[in-house]
Amino acid sequence: MSTRIAFLKGHGTENDFVIVPDPENVLDLSPAAVAALCDRRAGIGGDGLLHVVRSAAHPEARAMAAEAEWFMDYRNGDGSVVEMCGNGVRVFARYLQHAGLVTEGDLAVATRGGVKTVHIAKTGSDGDFAAGDITVGMGKAVLPEGDVTVTVGERSWPARNVNMGNPHAVAFVGDLAHAGDLFTPPPFRPATAYPDGVNVEFVADRGPRHVAMRVHERGVGETRSCGTGACAVAVATARRDGVDPAVTGTPATYAVDVPGGRLVITERPDGAIEMTGPAVIVAEGEFDREWLENAAR
Numbered sequence: 001m002s003t004r005i006a007f008l009k010g011h012g013t014e015n016d017f018v019i020v021p022d023p024e025n026v027l028d029l030s031p032a033a034v035a036a037l038c039d040r041r042a043g044i045g046g047d048g049l050l051h052v053v054r055s056a057a058h059p060e061a062r063a064m065a066a067e068a069e070w071f072m073d074y075r076n077g078d079g080s081v082v083e084m085c086g087n088g089v090r091v092f093a094r095y096l097q098h099a100g101l102v103t104e105g106d107l108a109v110a111t112r113g114g115v116k117t118v119h120i121a122k123t124g125s126d127g128d129f130a131a132g133d134i135t136v137g138m139g140k141a142v143l144p145e146g147d148v149t150v151t152v153g154e155r156s157w158p159a160r161n162v163n164m165g166n167p168h169a170v171a172f173v174g175d176l177a178h179a180g181d182l183f184t185p186p187p188f189r190p191a192t193a194y195p196d197g198v199n200v201e202f203v204a205d206r207g208p209r210h211v212a213m214r215v216h217e218r219g220v221g222e223t224r225s226c227g228t229g230a231c232a233v234a235v236a237t238a239r240r241d242g243v244d245p246a247v248t249g250t251p252a253t254y255a256v257d258v259p260g261g262r263l264v265i266t267e268r269p270d271g272a273i274e275m276t277g278p279a280v281i282v283a284e285g286e287f288d289r290e291w292l293e294n295a296a297r
Helices: 031-038 086-098 227-240 289-295
Strands: 004-012 015-021 048-054 070-076 105-111 114-120 134-140 148-152 155-163 167-172 199-207 210-217 221-223 252-258 261-267 272-277 280-288
Touching (some): 004 289, 015 086, 031 289, 048 086, 070 086, 086 105, 086 114, 086 134, 086 280, 167 227, 227 272
Parallel strands (some): 070 105
Antiparallel strands (some): 004 015, 048 070, 105 114, 199 210, 210 221, 261 272
């Protein structure tokens, strides 16, 4: 067995990921191993890890293999398993293109949140894989009933409960600085609203159908971007603005600025949500299996 394991590093609007190709699912990536790889000082560093596996080779994805050849086995930076990561799907697709496993155009990616449709835009004339944006079909938002409140220090805000395959609490604020440092999870009420924790987005207006956000991602802390969070923000903002494509019959598009760039979110009359943004592969390398085993102890 080789002592060297290949990895790549990529990001989508500066939400960064360690990418570990493992088509046949032979690597044992325990939560401790994932946390070690994502450690920014003692490891490679990343908000999360993209474990690239053929759907047919993973027990959680075999049922989706007929629809999607590849499964995004996504983990948070602390090693916890997550249903879905919007920026991660774009970077996952960019890796498949970079590795010559897919070409520009449409493809399907299996995730724990279901099969996601992806469109890789045509690259630039120089063949730069970073040139073409990637659009991901993010499914439909669910808006659970019930009031939610989030708190930072002495301030509290009502929040919109939005589920994008993972849970979000969206709070509108006058100034993004009011969110504080976001190192720790902002408290929320009632506790029963999010039994498994929640991603909390703080949102400020920037113009017509244009907002900016900061986010605390559960299991990570503040990140430079959150794709599912941007989708939740766009839907929550549209409803706040009295916009519902299911009622008007017209798609609604919002620009959502994140610290790492901009994502464009479109909600269609049938409820389907599309997210468009960049995805970049920045490095490739190898890590030592023995180092990982020792670091994960």
